[in-house]
Amino acid sequence: MIEKLSFHPNLADKPHAAYIGFQLCLEGPFSALCSDNVWKQRRKDFSNYLKKSRVENDYYKTFIKCSDRMVNIMLESSSGVDSNALCAAVAHDVALKSMFSIETSLVYHPEIVALLTRIKEVASILTLNSPIISPLFRILQPLADIMFGKLVELRKLILGEIDNQLKSNQQPLQEELPLSINMILRIRRDNESEKRMFKQLHEVFLTSGHTVGTKLANVISLLGVLPDIQERAWQEQDEIFGNDIRDPTIADLNQMKFLDRFLKECYRFLGPPFLAKMATADINVDGITIPRGTLVIYLLRFIKLHPKYWRNPNIFDPDRFLDEDDYLKCSYTPFGIGVRSCPGEYFATMFMKITLSKILRRLKLRPVEKDFRFEDIKFKSFLLLEVENSPMLEVEERI
Numbered sequence: 001m002i003e004k005l006s007f008h009p010n011l012a013d014k015p016h017a018a019y020i021g022f023q024l025c026l027e028g029p030f031s032a033l034c035s036d037n038v039w040k041q042r043r044k045d046f047s048n049y050l051k052k053s054r055v056e057n058d059y060y061k062t063f064i065k066c067s068d069r070m071v072n073i074m075l076e077s078s079s080g081v082d083s084n085a086l087c088a089a090v091a092h093d094v095a096l097k098s099m100f101s102i103e104t105s106l107v108y109h110p111e112i113v114a115l116l117t118r119i120k121e122v123a124s125i126l127t128l129n130s131p132i133i134s135p136l137f138r139i140l141q142p143l144a145d146i147m148f149g150k151l152v153e154l155r156k157l158i159l160g161e162i163d164n165q166l167k168s169n170q171q172p173l174q175e176e177l178p179l180s181i182n183m184i185l186r187i188r189r190d191n192e193s194e195k196r197m198f199k200q201l202h203e204v205f206l207t208s209g210h211t212v213g214t215k216l217a218n219v220i221s222l223l224g225v226l227p228d229i230q231e232r233a234w235q236e237q238d239e240i241f242g243n244d245i246r247d248p249t250i251a252d253l254n255q256m257k258f259l260d261r262f263l264k265e266c267y268r269f270l271g272p273p274f275l276a277k278m279a280t281a282d283i284n285v286d287g288i289t290i291p292r293g294t295l296v297i298y299l300l301r302f303i304k305l306h307p308k309y310w311r312n313p314n315i316f317d318p319d320r321f322l323d324e325d326d327y328l329k330c331s332y333t334p335f336g337i338g339v340r341s342c343p344g345e346y347f348a349t350m351f352m353k354i355t356l357s358k359i360l361r362r363l364k365l366r367p368v369e370k371d372f373r374f375e376d377i378k379f380k381s382f383l384l385l386e387v388e389n390s391p392m393l394e395v396e397e398r399i
């Protein structure tokens, strides 16, 4: 049923009421309607800029550089690693370099990262409470504008840099420019408003940086509290690399089957808790009619932990994915499903695998608070499901 619904052309719009927090700051594929030309064009852009060949050829070096920097910072953190702050910073550095062609070192500026984190939290809270907040929307809009106004400095920096890049590209070859510049060129050509430009840039920034930062931090927390799993993941790295300290190649990454299963199991616990869609016309599926205008919410959290679909669903067991055929494809959808599914899946997965490979080979992680176990982890529902009480992690170098 979910599969049929997800690929149904009349059930692909993200209803504004359900994603209201994000409406305040996004205006691109994420929040536009499928019938809207903005969605078609931006979706094409995202898909083009995030395709496999581009990720492997254009972004690989950035992934390696940023993950090296992150491992070094972890090694220097004598009082323990706050994976949330570190991963958010690294992910935004990666996003700015790959999508905006801007070199940053946010890893050394926790105050900017803290601001970004607050903003995304407020947007998530607005979204999750939209039925209550919708009537107050008019009152909240100016407040939100003031709050997002705090991003002005960062925007200025980004736009200033983009302007420089535009000046040095008098006759730009669209394909070779970063995603953000291509978007701006088109927005200016079509005389669209500055506001729209900010929103679109913010969308690129948020979708590429926030999601990856949050998921990477959560995955590292889980690794830290699951010592047996961490050991198995390290053994796999040891079998592939032995004492060789080279960077992982694409072929190496493809060999990391246990790491793949570990990530999938992390996503089963940590993917989006829900997806919301709107029927734009009557839909008939399996004898059921969903009338036009119906808000359809997929309760993914419920499905991903339901004993009908998963053996021992509350146990963290990457090996359940060894016999994947046993599981219904649609009970596992961390990147969404259908025409609105996430175009950044390969980008996110590749960066995360490179970073985890580097961490596993060099470091052993354990919670500073010795008794902290997987069972102590609390999950909280934002737009993505997140770890609420990430433990500070102690780092030991593997020799």
Ligand code: HEM
Residues within 6 Å of the ligand: 014, 029, 030, 031, 043, 046, 050, 207, 208, 209, 211, 212, 215, 271, 272, 275, 276, 334, 335, 336, 337, 338, 339, 340, 341, 342, 343, 344, 345, 347, 348, 384
């Ligand atoms: C671990 C990281 C990520 C996760 C878990 C994730 C998850 C998701 C989910 C669940 C959706 C909604 C799908 C739906 O409504 O059916 C989505 C949409 C989207 N994601 Fe991601 N994402 C991640 C990384 C990225 C990255 C790195 C980018 C871009 C660089 C990106 C860009 C987008 C865009 C543009 C959309 C909107 C697609 C549309 O509505 O047509 N995401 N993502």
